[in-house]
Amino acid sequence: MRQQTDYRFLNWAQNQTCTACNFYQPETEEELIELIKSSKKVRMTGTGHSWNSICLNNDTLINLDHYNKVLALDKEKLQVKVQPGIKLWQLNEYLDKECLALSNLGSISKQSVAGAMSTGTHGSGINYQILGSQIEEFSFIKADGEKIILHKERDKELFNKCVVNLGCLGVISEITLNIVPAFNLHDYTIAIPYEQAVNRLDEFINNTDHFKMWWFPHTNKMVLYRYNHTQAKTNDSHFRQWFMDEFVSVNIYRLLLKVGNIKRSWRRTINQLLVLNFNKPLDRIEKSYKVFNVPEPPLHREVEWAFDISVAKDLLKEYKQLISSSSHLINFIQEIRFTKGDDFAMSACCGRNTIWLGAYNADNFGWNELMNDFEILAKKYKGRPHWGKEFNRDKEYLKSVYPKYEEFNALRKEFDPNEKFTNRFISEIFG
Numbered sequence: 001m002r003q004q005t006d007y008r009f010l011n012w013a014q015n016q017t018c019t020a021c022n023f024y025q026p027e028t029e030e031e032l033i034e035l036i037k038s039s040k041k042v043r044m045t046g047t048g049h050s051w052n053s054i055c056l057n058n059d060t061l062i063n064l065d066h067y068n069k070v071l072a073l074d075k076e077k078l079q080v081k082v083q084p085g086i087k088l089w090q091l092n093e094y095l096d097k098e099c100l101a102l103s104n105l106g107s108i109s110k111q112s113v114a115g116a117m118s119t120g121t122h123g124s125g126i127n128y129q130i131l132g133s134q135i136e137e138f139s140f141i142k143a144d145g146e147k148i149i150l151h152k153e154r155d156k157e158l159f160n161k162c163v164v165n166l167g168c169l170g171v172i173s174e175i176t177l178n179i180v181p182a183f184n185l186h187d188y189t190i191a192i193p194y195e196q197a198v199n200r201l202d203e204f205i206n207n208t209d210h211f212k213m214w215w216f217p218h219t220n221k222m223v224l225y226r227y228n229h230t231q232a233k234t235n236d237s238h239f240r241q242w243f244m245d246e247f248v249s250v251n252i253y254r255l256l257l258k259v260g261n262i263k264r265s266w267r268r269t270i271n272q273l274l275v276l277n278f279n280k281p282l283d284r285i286e287k288s289y290k291v292f293n294v295p296e297p298p299l300h301r302e303v304e305w306a307f308d309i310s311v312a313k314d315l316l317k318e319y320k321q322l323i324s325s326s327s328h329l330i331n332f333i334q335e336i337r338f339t340k341g342d343d344f345a346m347s348a349c350c351g352r353n354t355i356w357l358g359a360y361n362a363d364n365f366g367w368n369e370l371m372n373d374f375e376i377l378a379k380k381y382k383g384r385p386h387w388g389k390e391f392n393r394d395k396e397y398l399k400s401v402y403p404k405y406e407e408f409n410a411l412r413k414e415f416d417p418n419e420k421f422t423n424r425f426i427s428e429i430f431g
């Protein structure tokens with residue numbers, strides 16, 4: 001097992017840091033259990049892709065980068081069993097070689113499977129639930145070192161409470177996921193006027209397997225991403241992928257962000273220029289995981305909240321109004337996604353089909369003001385924050401919008417009576 005003392009943790013967005021007295025990277029379940037039993041205060045970290053302080057701990061920090069193997073593949077049952085430190089991208093590549101795939105993914109695959117599961121990470125598609133819904137069974141090591149195995153059907157009630165766990169119930173030590181035969185997606189992406197996108201929202205959501213939208217603030221254009229399953233062969237050219245997904249989306253975009261930092265008001269024009277890219281449709285067929293994932297974004301700040309789908313149109317109209325009537329100058333896309341409701345206690349989609357709306361900006365200047373304005377709107381529409389993104393901790397509000405908050409909190413106290421897995425973030429949410 002690798003070990004470091006006084007380890008400095010820094011998250012992906014570089015806005016959260018801590019120094020842990022002890023940092024461990026176990027390689028076996030036995031090592032993991034011993035560590036949990038012998039440590040006073042423990043937090044896990046996957047790849048540090050959360051924007052908030054959820055991982056921070058000054059005592060013991062455990063990472064499973066070296067506990068990341070595929071343990072079993074059952075091609076008949078279409079199930080794969082993995083150690084929780086495996087990254088989604090590693091799993092995608094492994095499954096692809098076996099002509100298999102995950103049925104849905106978020107915008108990137110850099111995260112660990114356990115990290116993505118614990119915060120309720122999601123993709124888009126109104127018939128698809130959050131990524132944790134692909135789990136068939138998983139095991140947890142509780143604070144006293146006891147291992148419990150939870151199955152989706154057999155242990156339904158407890159399983160549903162533990163999937164989205166914020167890392168405060170115990171440590172996930174093995175995960176079995178349901179998978180599907182590898183598939184291609186037809187990606188048809190084009191920009192249309194914002195009002196038209198809002199008015200035709202139901203049609204787009206219901207007639208597309210995986211539908212999402214990007215709004216470039218200070219423009220009147222909404223980019224529609226429509227991904228549909230297809231039997232047709234892939235046809236995306238390597239040149240297009242290099243030119244658009246690497247050269248333009250990564251290098252040119254980062255250059256334009258720098259230009260927009262010289263004078264923030266230029267961001268309006270830059271966004272108008274960027275959206276021109278989407279006037280002509282992108283019409284391609286590619287392997288599913290390559291379509292779900294977008295090019296590596298530049299460092300940015302991010303909040304994302306989940307709302308009942310019934311408020312979608314009003315919410316989108318009011319958000320645009322909020323940005324146009326304010327002094328916020330935004331240089332980043334605002335993403336809008338959709339997921340099916342579920343029964344996971346701490347899932348932001350618990351009990352309701354969901355529209356996700358986020359505020360994003362690649363700029364620390366004015367960020368808190370933007371986040372606060374967004375939250376006023378989000379609370380008006382009874383939104384629930386993404387556990388892996390930024391939000392102000394308002395315990396009473398969270399209690400009022402998560403119907404199973406009390407049940408989860410009771411389970412947390414039962415599983416971890418001495419608060420071994422409680423850090424400041426968890427205290428701010430549960431007291």
Ligand SMILES: Cc1cc2nc3c(=O)[nH]c(=O)nc-3n(C[C@H](O)[C@H](O)[C@H](O)COP(=O)(O)OP(=O)(O)OC[C@H]3O[C@@H](n4cnc5c(N)ncnc54)[C@H](O)[C@@H]3O)c2cc1C
Nearest residue numbers: 046047048049050106107111112115118121122167172388
């Ligand atoms: C560029 C970028 C793109 C993103 N895209 C999306 C997206 O498309 N959709 C979306 O919903 N989110 C997205 N996110 C958010 C991200 O998916 C979540 O924050 C996710 O939790 C990060 O996974 P991680 O492995 O980095 O976990 P970390 O951020 O390191 O940890 C997250 C939580 O998981 C817990 N944890 C980790 N391992 C274990 C374990 N073995 N047992 C118990 N608890 C554990 C940690 O304690 C912590 O509570 C994105 C983030 C970034 C930076």
